[in-house]
Amino acid sequence: MAANHSAVSDPSWPAAASDTSPLRVEAVDFDWDNGRPALRSCNLRLPGPGLWMLVGSNGSGKSTLLRLIIGLLSPRAGRISTRGKPALVFQNPDHQLLLPSCASDLQLGLPEGLAAEERRRRVARALNQVGLAGLDDRPIHTLSGGQKQRLAIAGALASEAALLLLDEPTALLDPTSQTEVLDLIRALCSRTEQPLSALWITHRLEELDRCDGAARMEAGRIGPWQEGRRLRRELDPLPAGRVEG
Numbered sequence: 001m002a003a004n005h006s007a008v009s010d011p012s013w014p015a016a017a018s019d020t021s022p023l024r025v026e027a028v029d030f031d032w033d034n035g036r037p038a039l040r041s042c043n044l045r046l047p048g049p050g051l052w053m054l055v056g057s058n059g060s061g062k063s064t065l066l067r068l069i070i071g072l073l074s075p076r077a078g079r080i081s082t083r084g085k086p087a088l089v090f091q092n093p094d095h096q097l098l099l100p101s102c103a104s105d106l107q108l109g110l111p112e113g114l115a116a117e118e119r120r121r122r123v124a125r126a127l128n129q130v131g132l133a134g135l136d137d138r139p140i141h142t143l144s145g146g147q148k149q150r151l152a153i154a155g156a157l158a159s160e161a162a163l164l165l166l167d168e169p170t171a172l173l174d175p176t177s178q179t180e181v182l183d184l185i186r187a188l189c190s191r192t193e194q195p196l197s198a199l200w201i202t203h204r205l206e207e208l209d210r211c212d213g214a215a216r217m218e219a220g221r222i223g224p225w226q227e228g229r230r231l232r233r234e235l236d237p238l239p240a241g242r243v244e245g
């Protein structure tokens, strides 16, 4: 069912968000130039830091929503507010890694006006946070797909983003790299000091088991937050290995 009420209006899950919500999307409408509606009275509110997942059929408006949140598109009506800087992580890291080496790419995303030593320090810290310590000079084309995706996440960290918007970040990865990237985002979103907020779009239903809450998007609207495992069961009543008999 495509529910049309906002996450925050749902009393069942989780406790009502305060004004410190990392992301609020309120009654947003967006149409493409051809007049085709993509979002219709879309509401979403992240209850707090954590890993929040969004699922929905092809064309339901998930990627459009992320583009609106990051400011690449503007809503026709409604309001979007974020607390802290948002950063987008694409499905294909090759679409966002621009410079030849890990360090040079990360330098690009650093805030301006930092001294050279501080820039080096921040690059090293970002690489360390994503498990790529010491790979500063490594040419990007020699990284695996999973390492490239973790480097893209390091870029978001180096830019001091507090809200990560991840559009099917594991879709192109092998199972081991999928797990590594999910583990990494989980760790960043559940650390005690300055935990991040992540809005993670997925078609991989097994990933729902690892989130703090999940919601379903259909026809440009988002339903209420639910427990990830519960939404997975709703969408995939027969897990792999079980057959109807």
Ligand SMILES: Nc1ncnc2c1ncn2[C@@H]1O[C@H](COP(=O)(O)OP(=O)(O)OP(=O)(O)O)[C@@H](O)[C@H]1O
Binding pocket: 032, 033, 034, 036, 038, 056, 057, 058, 059, 060, 061, 062, 063, 064, 065
């Ligand atoms: N640049 C564009 N111009 C016109 N229509 C577009 C454009 N990009 C997307 N759309 C339309 O907007 C709607 C929502 O697309 P969107 O890419 O947001 O869906 P999605 O939920 O991310 O789908 P998927 O799961 O396949 O990635 C679709 O009808 C799509 O055809």
Ligand SMILES: [Mg+2]
Binding pocket: 062, 063, 064, 167
């Ligand atoms: Mg999409």
